[in-house]
Amino acid sequence: MAQKHIVIAPGDGIGQEVTAVGKKVVEKIAAKFGHEFTYDEVLIGHLSIEAMGSPLTDDALETMRNSDAVLFGAVGHPKYDNDPTAQMRPEQGLFRMRKELGLYANLRPIKLFDELLGASSIKPEVLKGADILFFRELTGDVYFGEKGRKNNGNTAYDMAEYSRYEVERIARKAFEAARTRRKKLCSADKANVMETGRLWREVVQKMSLDYPDIEVEHQYADATAMLLIKDPRRFDVIVTANLFGDILTDEASQIAGSMGMLASASIGDGTGVYEPIHGSAHDITGKGVANPIASILSAALLLDISFGMKEESEMVIKAVDNLLKAGYRTRDIADSQTSSDKILGTEAIGKLV
């Protein structure tokens, strides 16, 4: 029986729908185990711009900082996607949250539920047993380097930057995680092109001396993108920079059948943030078809990593598994070959409890 304070930050689009479901699951767990969870809800992204004139207010940030964990949805809006000149953008709220909360490590577990073997574009025999844990660096790279225009706006630039310390702290987390798993670490970079890549490789090479029990391989980011599809089972833990991590984990979502299945944990100096890896998906917003499983699994990661509640976390994962075993699906993970029941996000939850 524990007391915890959780901030719910649904953000935009389907973030609203799926986070509501994630929260319900957390509430059920609290009731079941006799925990006392309290909640605050804050705005972030497009809706925050509309209501507060800022993609993330100081107040919202403080509320997050003072909480025990944040369950986050997604940010974004087509309006900004189509207007590259917009000065204030939903994503700035996300970046501010990541930077100010010191969330330098983004964990993205890629694991296929056996029941979804048929839902992927990749052949089941290539996928079966694939189990990858990504460590994506989250507070460096072109995301936070200097950027702007010169030559009267006719040239744009973005600076990618990494310090030795930044590489070390994310690599350490990845090495430690590999130790509790299959003891393999792949570090993905572009050391053949980028100076940040060469620093990255140098640091990981040096650190590998402290982890003689871990088998380390260095791959170029392009080769990694290829190998993820060709032979996903060759990977255990993958550590990579912010931008490569963004691309490679979206790609790897196909290993798990759908983006709608993938949760992530962003951790670092203080409060952890838990979120689906999918975006705000305005094309399906309000239709009740969004897959809430990524948010539910994000809640499971929250319980496990921020609260140390292993049993509670496993119960959530088990519930998802049971629901899939029983043939329930959202549209994105339905196997066109079989005729399984399909259900909406909210209803799926009813089943979970």
Place this chain on the structure above:
Amino acid sequence: MAQKHIVIAPGDGIGQEVTAVGKKVVEKIAAKFGHEFTYDEVLIGHLSIEAMGSPLTDDALETMRNSDAVLFGAVGHPKYDNDPTAQMRPEQGLFRMRKELGLYANLRPIKLFDELLGASSIKPEVLKGADILFFRELTGDVYFGEKGRKNNGNTAYDMAEYSRYEVERIARKAFEAARTRRKKLCSADKANVMETGRLWREVVQKMSLDYPDIEVEHQYADATAMLLIKDPRRFDVIVTANLFGDILTDEASQIAGSMGMLASASIGDGTGVYEPIHGSAHDITGKGVANPIASILSAALLLDISFGMKEESEMVIKAVDNLLKAGYRTRDIADSQTSSDKILGTEAIGKLV
């Protein structure tokens, strides 16, 4: 009957083996059609560093510049991969060639030969009919921006940079190509994060007004990485920046069954360069198992694009197709389910003529 001068630049590793085969095919075509092709061979990459103290000499570059086309292999060596502090690197030869010859457009056609439907990790029903043409920008981005170290070598940086003009000229080529195909263009960027991405999107949006017949979509690079696997048939022409193009085309190689099948054409201000998209693959060098088809198809692109020899080019592609139809395979594209003949690179060529 035409007179042409071709530079052969095999580079390193399997580059040597496959380019020799590519050249033989060009020679056969010349003999068959009564063309008079002359050849020069130059060093580039690791072997050039060893022999000349430079990854690409001024002389070699001049020889390329004065030729009608270059058939290139690959550069790289494990020595440098494992030593991120090396000052002189094989890749510098490649970058110098690309920059000095003004090769700003790298065309990478991704097309699956029907016979190889089974060789991919992706399900045949997802792949069948996929036909994508990538336009990867090749002389900008972090590849050529300022890069270095600061804080006593403890911080590394790479500058990504694009000018309006650089985006326009590659986008124009992509729009024009889409016009001769299925009239769909996808532009992949990270406009939600990068200023270069916002400039990129702005330029492509503006240009699309000149191409009302082309259906344009803007996707984030991460979403593109996901969609390439989920539904490759949705794409026709894809245009993207240098770094994203590097990653996305390596990934997309899995749509064609193997990297060993993919050719590319680098074109721009003058002499065009034709090369496999695969690397120097030192792990299989000297074993005679490298797939020469990428180099053969590069030769076909060379005949078509630089020499305007459509018939000759098609004959090469047809020969590859016949060879696959007859069940000949290299190791990388063998389908484990069926028992097809397997042959070495050099022998495969015997069949082709």
